[in-house]
Amino acid sequence: MNDEENGPDDDLKSRLHAMEARLRRMRDQRASHNEDARRAANSRNSVQDQSKEIRSNIEEKLTEQKEVRSRAKAHQTQRDAIQSRIREIINSKKGRRNEAGKAKSDVVELSEAIAEISQIENKLMTDGTLTLKAENRLLRKLKNLASRRDELLPKAAEFEAINIDLGDLEGTIQTLKAEADAQHEEMKKAHEEADAIWEEVKPMLEERDFLRSEGDRLHEIFVESKELANAVHAEIESLLKEVNEARDEMKSRRDERARVIREHNESVREALKTPDKDEGLADSLTDRLLSEGSLTLGGSMSGDPQASPNANTAIPLKRRKSRKVGAFRKTRK
Template sequence: METRLRRMREQRNDHNENARRAADSRDSVQEQSRELRERIKERLDEQKEVRARAKLHQAKRDEIQNQMRELITQRRGKRSDEGTKSVVIQLSETIGEIDRIENRIMTDGSLSLDKENAMLKKLKSLIAKRDELMPAAEEFQVIEIDLGDMEGSIQLLRAEADSEHKAMLDANKEADTIWEDVKPMLEERDFLRAEGDRLHNAFVSSREAADGILSPKIKVLLDQVNEIRDELKAQREERERLIREHNQSVRDALKTPDEDEELASSLADELLEKGSITLGGTRTVDDPKPHRGKKRKKSRKIGTRRGKRD
């Protein structure tokens, strides 16, 4: 039974070791994947900035082209609808009207008071409109438009539109190059993700196999083995106790009175109680006083015999 349990423990340890190795490999792969995702994010953020720059160049190009079309329309003598004019054209026309009114007020001395007041009122309205248009026009106003020289302004706008279009194409090309760099990184990311999932599944499988060894039946078997071990341990301790007690009793039996104070005391007590003690054979040593009297009497008889000679 113990051999079977030992074999099961070894199998469980093997499964746990496999699970540990799988977990270490999984963590290493996940760390590589995390670092790779950070690099991908940096490159994609860079690409996003480039795309935003391309869109800005595109918006400027479209606005310049819109201004150029309006100037061409005005050059041909057609009126543009106020609602379709670009912000820059509206601002240029407003500034030109303001300059014209201010110049007339300062130079025309024949203006009546009512006419001058009307022009001042219109000037105030135009200044308010200019202040309203300027923030919106600052983003797209690349060149100053001279409404007095439409042909020159159109040529300048066309050149600037071409420049913005080229900048847009260059930015999009740069963004495409970044994407080409990112694509293999995405493939590696997907591979690391799949490898991490595989190692995690291997980890889970090994842990389940290790836990499966500790099934209810195995736990019952372990309890039985532990119970037998406890019983054997108790028997061994009992045998050791009996052996110790036997050895101690033998040692106590072999002790002499000079080695055992308790034995010496018991013999002394026995001597005092009986008044005599037998040493060796059957001869008895009596009380000291009667014994001394008999010896003196016998010695006198022996002295009398010594006086006779044959």
């Protein structure tokens, strides 16, 4: 009988123990996945911190390179401006040379006129064979030459000024060329400095790309581990419902057995009670006696001839308050 009763319980206990063991394994598995996710997250965060630092260094280097490039651009702008000024001066010099060429012809003409005036004056003073007509012709020519000389004198002065200015322009051009060359050299140095900075940046960019890919890889591991942990957690919740149902069933069975045992013990105790201990039974017996007729008091039987005359007298009994059996007393004679 006990084997038959314990059979279902044993099966339920075995199934419950198996589910609890599986539940422990699944919790360990979930903890393992969470630990993998935690390690991957820590590694990913460390890599991201390194990547953040390298990106900051790259940004600083690129900012420095940008400043150097800007400095090179400034030198280039100054060089181009100087070269443009040199071209303007050269064009101006060409124009001045044209003017100088024209002024030079005027100076030659002036020299020729002065020489001819000197010859005429000398002839007029020394040649005594000149006729009046010839002398008048020479005087008219001398007058014209003197007038032309006066016209050419300002142009000769301008020619001298042009020569001086051309000399100054040449010096200015040479000075500006030297300044343009200096700006060009500064520009080249700045570009070389910027190129050197870029050479420093290139390995940093490679390291940044590596850290980025490594961070992505670790993040994928983190996500995968969390998904596995969540999947196991969902299975744990489902299994935990079954475990709780099995536990509730076992508790229900224990409660049912306890109730049956309690009721059985109670019925046994009720069956073993004596009338003097069972007030309800005493009351029921009293009611039964009262309902069956009369009760003779005195202790003698009704057929005894020695009995007192009064003993044969039936005393009608009224329904009294129930008393326990054994509480009646014999009447005194």
